[in-house]
Amino acid sequence: NGQRVRSDIVAVLEGEYDLGWSRNGDGSFDLIADLWGVAKKHNQTELINSINQKYAVNKTLAEVKQRGLQNANVKLVLQ
Numbered sequence: 700n701g702q703r704v705r706s707d708i709v710a711v712l713e714g715e716y717d718l719g720w721s722r723n724g725d726g727s728f729d730l731i732a733d734l735w736g737v738a739k740k741h742n743q744t745e746l747i748n749s750i751n752q753k754y755a756v757n758k759t760l761a762e763v764k765q766r767g768l769q770n771a772n773v774k775l776v777l778q
Contacts (some may be wrong), residue, residue: 704719704731705721706719706720706721706731707719707720707721707722707728708720708722708728710750712737712740712741712746713740713741714736714737714739714740714741715736715739715740716732716733716736716737716739716740717732718730718731718732718737718746718750719731719732
């Protein structure tokens with residue numbers, strides 16, 4: 700119905716519907732989405748798996764940098 704909700708992070712998707720995340724006070728995030736609308740253009744399982752995979756890669760790289768290993772070679776093996 701054209702509703703819009705403010706969020707802290709937005710994944711702009713192909714189609715009319717995007718995904719958003721709102722940060723909670725404890726640092727965790729809540730997903731804000733019209734999953735029915737997203738499913739009109741995207742396979743939800745594949746989309747969530749892709750998001751989780753990208754999050755894991757970025758989280759790992761952030762941890763490496765935080766520990767002072769910016770110049771280290773990092774090899775991620777995804778199974």
